Amino acid sequence: MARFRINLDDGVDPVDVGAAVEMLDQAVYAKVSPLVVKLLGFSQDGSLVGQFSGFMHGEVIVAAGHMQGFCGKPLGSTSPAVAFKARYPTDGFEEDLEVVAPSPPGNVPDLILLKGSRSATSLWSTDLEIMASVYALGYTGTENKPSCSKGSLSSTMPGSVAITAHADDGFSGRPVVDKHGRLLGVVKGALGTTIMRIGITPNYDLHTYLLQAGYPGLI
Secondary structure, three states: OOOOOOOHHHOOOHHHHHHHHHHHHHHHHHHHHHHEEEEEEEOOOOOEEEEEEEEEEEOEEEEOHHHOOOOOOOOOOOOOOOEEEEEOOOOOOEEEEEEEEOOOHHHOOOOEEEEOOOOEOOOOEOOOOOOOEEEEEEOOOOOOOOEEEEEEEEEOOOOOOEEEOOOOOOOOOOEEEOOOOOEEEEEEEEOOOOOOEEEEEEHHHHHHHHHHOOOOOOO
């Protein structure tokens, strides 16, 4: 196997490092963004209640469970969300979704599975490593194109898995992936009063949830 050595005395050009990081970020976005779906929640009377993110896993769409019954901001300001539509990133196609696995009692885990007419290749998963670089891809507010928030995995403790990254309205349901585009978890929402610490449902809880709902688990 060929080996190479870096002569540290020669130094490293920060421009080269920055370019490499930018290329990596772009590669992650290119791999994951086509799977990310904008979700629209509607009340019984057809009023738009909230906008969320989700992502395709095989024949289903994975999202945050608390969007089912979401009552707007401030909470309780609208009727609860009971029906959902998906808007796909590749062509803007929009369609009604069926809830095929509702959110469990108490939103534990905070997951829901929906189904439309489209399917996609599933993301691979990987082990959670503290302080690993992470990317959360999805929609913010009225955006119609996925955006990416970059940060790090700040806690791997069961029950309190979290990342440090920017969050905003619409982040719930975003897939969180590593630098290789492998799934680490699903965004639940900001923790406490800071928008820089985000709770996520870890991939192993999603794996179990998928199997219990009768769908293929994570690879």
